[in-house]
Amino acid sequence: MRLDLADCRLFLCIVDAGSITQGAQRANLTLASASERLRSIEDAVGVKLLERRPRGVVTTEAGDALVHHARLMLQQQALLKDELEAFVSGRRGTLRLHANTAALTEFLPEKLAPWLARNPRVNVELRERTSADIVKAVEAGLAEAGLISDAVETRALQVRPVEPHPLVLIIPAGHALASAASLALSDVQGEPFVGLAPDSALQEHLNGHARRAGFELSYRVRMKDFRGLCELVSHGVGLGIVPERVVWRHHREGTYRRVPLSDAWAQRRLCVCFQDWERLSAPVRDLLEHLLAV
Known part of the structure; x- marks a missing residue:
């Protein structure tokens, strides 16, 4: 039949x-x-x-x-x-977005919430990578888009800035360097640090800059998140390097000082990167429009 x-x-x-x-x-x-x-x-x-x-x-x-x-x-x-x-x-499906540590922990949570609420049948798979690795993945077509620092070379990719995202030193209030107007990473070599876990994309990024400056950062302890890192710095355990946004989110008055990093790579903006806007899938383009609008 x-x-x-x-x-x-x-x-x-x-x-x-x-x-x-x-x-x-x-x-x-x-x-x-x-x-x-x-x-x-x-x-x-x-x-x-x-x-x-x-x-x-x-x-x-x-x-x-x-x-x-x-x-x-x-x-x-x-x-x-x-x-x-x-x-x-784009009203249904799973989209994949690569993001550096700062974007993943400090920018995306509050920005994603209203977008996901408006798109209940869309899932988002986030992957933490260094900005350099994100650029390579997007270039190779392994990811449609990513959130990166503009301190990395993006070659042929299209890049649109989202917001300023400089890295700063946080230093215990009683430390001799706490009153400095600004410091370069090389100025704090030999100082004990509180770092993030070895699998953190930001930590890998910082370690790479230290090595290029000719030294290794010395860690007393590594934490899984910025909150724990800031807590230990506030108790004088060591120095830390975090996105400036983290300072205002976790700052405990009088316990540590924010000191700008003078290195050019630390003066960065958070950006979205992609190959071609017109070739993005509908859900990814809609999400990026939302991120760029806020």
């Missing part, structure tokens, strides 16, 4: 109209074409589906069964169409 959705739709048009002539009109077919299709449907199933009467047609028992299943099939087709269109339009 071969029945396609067009056959089901025509049969329902005839049944609902109670007439082959009117059913053909509803299906935008000629009477001859509709009659031929109907004969083919009945030949395919091997049983009479309609009884022809002077004032129209009525379904047989087999026809009632076909009506029931045809409606279900067309309803499922409509649901499938709506679901697939939701993926195309």
Whole structure:
């Protein structure tokens, strides 16, 4: 038995109209074409589906069964169409966004919340990477877009700034360097530090700059998040390097001082990067428009 959705739709048009002539009109077919299709449907199933009467047609028992299943099939087709269109339009699916540590911990949480609330059928998979690694991933097509520092070379990628995101030193209030107007990373070599975990993209970034300056940062302890890092600095355990936004979020009055880093790489902005705006998928483009608007 071969029945396609067009056959089901025509049969329902005839049944609902109670007439082959009117059913053909509803299906935008000629009477001859509709009659031929109907004969083919009945030949395919091997049983009479309609009884022809002077004032129209009525379904047989087999026809009632076909009506029931045809409606279900067309309803499922409509649901499938709506679901697939939701993926195309960006109202459903999973998007992947690469972000550096500062963006992931300090920028995205409060910015993502209203967007996700407006898009309840969209999931976001966040991946923490260094800005340099994000650029490589986007260039290679492994990610559509990423949130990076503009201190890295982005080559052919398109970049749009989101907000200033400089890195600063936080120094215990009683430390000899706490009153400095600004310091370079090389000015604090040999000082004990409170760092982030080794798998932190920001920590890897800082370690790389220290090595290029000819030394290694010395860590007394590493914490999983900025809150813990700031807490230990406030108790005099060591110095820390954090995004400036973190200072205002976790600052405890009188316990540590914020000192700007004078290195050019620390004077950074948070940016989104991508290959081509027009080639972004609908959900990614919508999310980036939201991030750029706030």
